[in-house]
Amino acid sequence: MSTIGIDFGTTNSVVAAYTPSGSEAIDIDSPPADWADLGFGRVLPTVFGLGPQGETLFGWEAKTLAHGERLQAVKRLFQQEVSVTLDGQEFLVETIATMLFGHMKAKVLESGLSADRAVVTIPANSRGLARYRTKLCAQMAKLQVLALINEPTAAAMAYSARMPFDQRVMVVDWGGGTLDVTILEAQAGVFIEQASKGIQRLGGLDLDARVAQHIAAATPGVNEWSALERHLFRLAVEKAKVRLSERDFTNVDLPRGGFHRLDRPTFDDSVRGLVERVRQPIEQTLQDLGAAPADIDAVILVGGTCKVPLVREFIADLMGKEPAAGVDPMTAVAEGAAIAAAILSGEIEDNDFFVATEHxxxxxxxxxxxxxxxxxxxxxxxxxxxxxxxxxxxxxxxxxxxxxxxxxxxxxxxxxxxxxxxxxxxxxxxxxxxxxxxxxxxxxxxxxxxxxxxxxxxxxRTLTQSKVGFGIAPLSPSDRVRIAEGSEAAVAEGRISPAAAAPVADPKVAELLQRARKDVIPYIDEDKARPLRELADALERAGDAERPDAVLDLELALLPYSYLF
Known part of the structure; x- marks a missing residue:
């Protein structure tokens, strides 16, 4: 077999292959024991880092890195960012994403499977720019992309493989970075998207940030924590969120000793406002079809955020039915992508699927x-x-x-x-x-x-032709060759060549911009992120006379989010 399905997620990625016994997720990383026990055994964190010697690190190694810098939520950067800075080096977003795809491919090969062709999933509400950049990076990692398919469609295919009868299903796909609600019709092995609506920047990262803010407000000395201590705190908050899916309370370890006791009611109160935002896309998709909750045969919940009990309870109350059983929220999207890959490669001949526009x-x-x-x-x-x-x-x-x-x-x-x-x-x-x-x-x-x-x-006469979706900074053919070759070498040799880019001259300004764009903006609500983004842009454009005021404005605006950096 040479086809695989890749769920390239905001916070976690999963690879699956179609086998004679069905679609199965592949082990492509080894999580620490405390994470493996929480159900992350077949999950690769979508995290890239640089080790102490400048070596490239991926997945769990990068996520739990004690020294050095790391980049999370690469997929969120596809919407707006061209480059990022790690350890003072500037890298094209495409370079890092290509390396992540290359790393996943290398791990599949290590498992004894081939990985020449792939179906890659994307959020249903993903804009054209992000779709193109996703496909481009997978191709530069030497993967033949058979298709990009929407994550909810993939999840429905995974579910229908276990429940092979005609039905109308609603998929709520809520992962680390995005929320999508899609209604699909499964008829005689054909999957047809009928309506879809989503929120581009709402996921587990945002729930984590809201809980971290709650704990930080009750913890003295937060502003004195180092970058490493803040990172360890964010990991502890994420683990606490996962534990509370099974427990009534847990302890959040604090970086300088001690812990914060967090119970489920307090957690629920912290994130309730975010959870209730799922109502709008659910009601919109039903309205688009002139349908009622009773017209939906099954509600499928996928993505790590859908493991949160409050999320499951809220959706069940809204739809008047319990979520469908038999679907692993963490791996279903990749498993469905593997089924789609098998359909497109001819391994499965009695199924098909159709995709619809979200916008x-x-x-x-x-x-x-x-x-x-x-x-x-x-x-x-x-x-x-x-x-x-x-x-x-x-x-x-x-x-x-x-x-x-x-x-x-x-x-x-x-x-x-x-x-x-x-x-x-x-x-x-x-x-x-x-x-x-x-x-x-x-x-x-x-x-x-x-x-x-x-x-x-x-x-x-043709006046003009244009392919739309090249991203913010269209890549020349030489750029693509350089990124692809550099990424292949980095995966093989554990190194990376930085993109040629002129850094901001003032190191204090560069550090402040990096803090805003990498540590804060990706993890807060869009209405709060927008003014920060505008202040960062203004600082980058400021001349010598305006720069001191611009620095002060951004520093003051970042103060409420000091727990994130």
Missing amino acids: ALGTFALDRTGEMRFSTIIPRNHKLPARATESYTPAMDEAASISLRVVEGDPEHEDYTVLQTVDVPLDTGRLSAQDKSFDVTYEYDLDGILNVNVEDRLSG
Whole structure:
């Protein structure tokens, strides 16, 4: 067998293979005993670190690293970040993600299995930029990516393999970094996504941060902890969260001795506001289908956050039914991806699956009243692959070109992301705007990567073509070769070559920016992260005269989150 399924998670990753006895997760790392006892035996933490000698570390070695720096939640960085800094060295996000994929592939090979081709999962609400960067990094790790599939679809496939009858299922996929709710129809071995809604930055990391904040408020001397002590504290909080899934209380070890007693009611009170946010995507997906909870045959909970009793209880009350049994929340997504890989490679011939768009795709255009509005080209919940064309006319007769904004978003809730702006030249020899009308075609493939084609309506001539989803900093072919070769060497030899990038000159400013962007922003709610991100950007742009005030502004804004760094 040469196909595998990879759940590339925000906090943890899992690899599975399809065997004659079914889909099975593969052991690709060795957790410490205290973590193995908590059910993490087949889980690789999605963590990258540099050891004392600059050697590359992955998984549990990086997560439990006592000395040196580590990077967690790489997948969250796919949405906005180009590079990160570790031990004073700046690395492209793609470099680190490629190395993580390469490490997983190497571990599969060590287990005696082959790993040439893979199906890789992504959150259903993941934007086009993140989808493209995920696929790119897996390919640079010498994996042939058969498809990117949504994590809830993979989970439904794993569940249906055990319950092989027609049904409509709701998958709540809540891991370390993202929340997705998807309703699927399983009919005669075919899996069809019908509706999906999610929250991009909400997961176990955020629950951990909320509990850590509660404990830190009751613990004297928190501001005096070292970076290592803060890291050990965060690990202790995460372990306490996992233990409280089975116990009524536990102790959170404090870095300088002693412990904080944490019981389940206190934990529940700390995170209740975050847990209740699952209501909105659940109700939205039902509303999209005109369905009621009674119309759902099974509710499948996957992802580590779904092991929290309060989460399970809240969803059960909301849906009026208990979650389906027989699904391992930690490994189900990878197991389903392995089934998808077996379908695509021909090992399984009596199943198939379809994927739908989580977001509408379109552009901004003037309506008949002169208002700028979102113009949908491919609607939400449209099955992939999808191809659609809309016609447009320039607003002014004298226009020599137009700027086409390729937009992914939710028109109903005014939530948009401009994926790319495409400049389209027009025929200046024509006098009227009507003569310069053009067709915009969006072609969205199974991986959720968008191709845009603009064609002159009168002549049929292609005005521009563009593949959207290259990420914030499009990589040149030489960049890709360099990252792929460097990642392969690093996995084999335990080293890494830093990306060539100009660091911030002032070490104090560089350290402060690193603290904000790596230690705090990925772990707090988006409404709180946004002003911090703006302050960090302002500091990076500040001139000599403005820099002292910008430093002070960011330092003061970070004070409430000192328990994180």
